[in-house]
Amino acid sequence: MVPKWTRILERAEVVGNYAQPLVITALGKSVGTPEGGVTAEIVHFATFDDLKAADPAMVKDKIVFISNRMERFKTGAGYGPAVKARGAGASEAARKGAKAILIRSIGTDTHRLPHTGGVTYDEDAPKIAAAALSNPDADQLVRMLGYSDSISVHLNIQTTMEDPVEMYNVVGEITGRVKPDEYVVLGSHLDSWDLGTGAVDDGAGVAITMAAANLIQDLTKERPYRSIRVVLFSAEELGLIGARQYAEAHEKKGDMANHMIGAESDFGAGPVWALASNVSENAVHVVDKMAALMGPLGIVRADRKAGGGPDVGQLRAKGMPVMDLMQDGTDYFDLHHTADDTLDKVDPAALRQNVAAWVVFTYLAAEWPGSFR
Ligand SMILES: [Zn+2]
Known part of the structure; x- marks a missing residue:
């Protein structure tokens, strides 16, 4: 029996300073945001481990953004270290009070095509919406954060999880x-x-x-x-x-x-x-x-x-x-x-x-x- 998850809607935009749309895709099995979406300030971490070490007061009510970059190797060895942000980032962020999480896509391209892939929710953490930015959009967000102390994003993700199917x-x-x-x-x-x-x-x-x-x-x-x-x-x-x-x-x-x-x-x-x-x-x-x-x-x-x-x-x-x-x-x-x-x-x-x-x-x-x- 396999959970039946469906992507309905996924939209993100920077609001306020540097207002512009962002290209994202919901991570597989992600819950939605509340209807109409959430707007919150971005808190940026370079890696999943940085999020793990962060003071919850920094994260509370924010949208977490992890910008780790997957490196290109013939063997695919860059995947393992980078993919932690996708699998475990949402629950780690949620335990610290985050409203949602965005990650840089776990991928090596420079196209405006975000990479999905499964998110894993821990039983003991609230479930928050999780999405990947295309790599150029993630890099753009990093650039904006270099110019401004406060960047806010409006994020609207709607998904459904139905009864398992055979x-x-x-x-x-x-x-x-x-x-x-x-x-x-x-x-x-x-x-x-x-x-x-x-x-x-x-x-x-x-x-x-x-x-x-x-x-x-x-x-x-x-x-x-x-x-x-x-x-x-x-x-x-x-x-x-x-x-x-x-x-x-x-x-x-x-x-x-x-x-x-x-x-x-x-x-x-x-x-x-x-x-x-x-x-x-x-x-x-x-x-x-x-x-x-x-x-x-x-x-x-x-x-x-x-x-x-x-x-x-x-x-x-x-x-x-x-x-x-x-x-x-x-x-x-x-x-x-x-x-x-x-x-x-x-x-x-x-x-x-x-x-x-x-x-x-x-x-x-x-x-x-x-x-x-
Ligand atoms: Zn495969």
């Missing part, structure tokens, strides 16, 4: 010829944010994992040694709901131990450039073989341990070995969770390179008779 993980399997009860898991997620079309997050991942399994089915005369299971997880964006349910259901069923190895494609359609693993010592040589076969695709062996991605990571937490087919995410966070997440951003050649790499991983993982656990 959603499903979609699972397809090529059943193994020798060990039908052992699984190689290929994960990606079916849901996407409402602003764009989800072509990049995570339509690309869905296409890559399905195409890899399909290609193996088409090219091989017999079914694989163990089963290949493609899992399109539901409701990832709202809090990994489908993946958590999958992990719980299989733990209850007692067959988590049959999940031999897994990987996830959820980082757009950029080419794979490195292969990381988290498998038992006795299986490392198989991963080395995969990396060698992927070499002609421009892929190197990564020296870090694989995490498995957000969804498949839920299965890793229950003991499943994982691999990361690490993609070049240099541009990924220009598009992520924006209206600009559309199919024209997907490069067919890069998509094919992904599928080729996934076929190598999947085929060897399904055919090698030893254990990755």
Whole structure:
């Protein structure tokens, strides 16, 4: 069961000094402001940690603004430190008496397209409206605050949260010829944010994992040694709901131990450039073989341990070995969770390179008779 959240209206403008409209979008699951909106002075923090350390008297009755800037990295490493402001900022601000919160978008672009993404409300805090400013608008607000001690914003956000609706993980399997009860898991997620079309997050991942399994089915005369299971997880964006349910259901069923190895494609359609693993010592040589076969695709062996991605990571937490087919995410966070997440951003050649790499991983993982656990 998944909460049904809908965006109705989102508007913001500076009033008084430097009066001008601001481009914002409500964060996913945000409550609305009171009807008609709120007008309040901005209190500015450079980071979430600065808000955390702030005296509540500074924050009370204000609109909190966190201006932290997500840095661009090939690995997407700028996301983790910046995204705290989006997830936890609202409850932290609300506990200190804030009326609403605005954050600089968690994204690396310079376009006037704000990035949505989930806000997480703590049980013990009041719920306040939470929105992201487009990056140029956030920078503009910082500039105004440099010129004036008092900048006020009128913010009107209207959303609805209806009763939970039923959603499903979609699972397809090529059943193994020798060990039908052992699984190689290929994960990606079916849901996407409402602003764009989800072509990049995570339509690309869905296409890559399905195409890899399909290609193996088409090219091989017999079914694989163990089963290949493609899992399109539901409701990832709202809090990994489908993946958590999958992990719980299989733990209850007692067959988590049959999940031999897994990987996830959820980082757009950029080419794979490195292969990381988290498998038992006795299986490392198989991963080395995969990396060698992927070499002609421009892929190197990564020296870090694989995490498995957000969804498949839920299965890793229950003991499943994982691999990361690490993609070049240099541009990924220009598009992520924006209206600009559309199919024209997907490069067919890069998509094919992904599928080729996934076929190598999947085929060897399904055919090698030893254990990755
Ligand atoms: Zn995603």
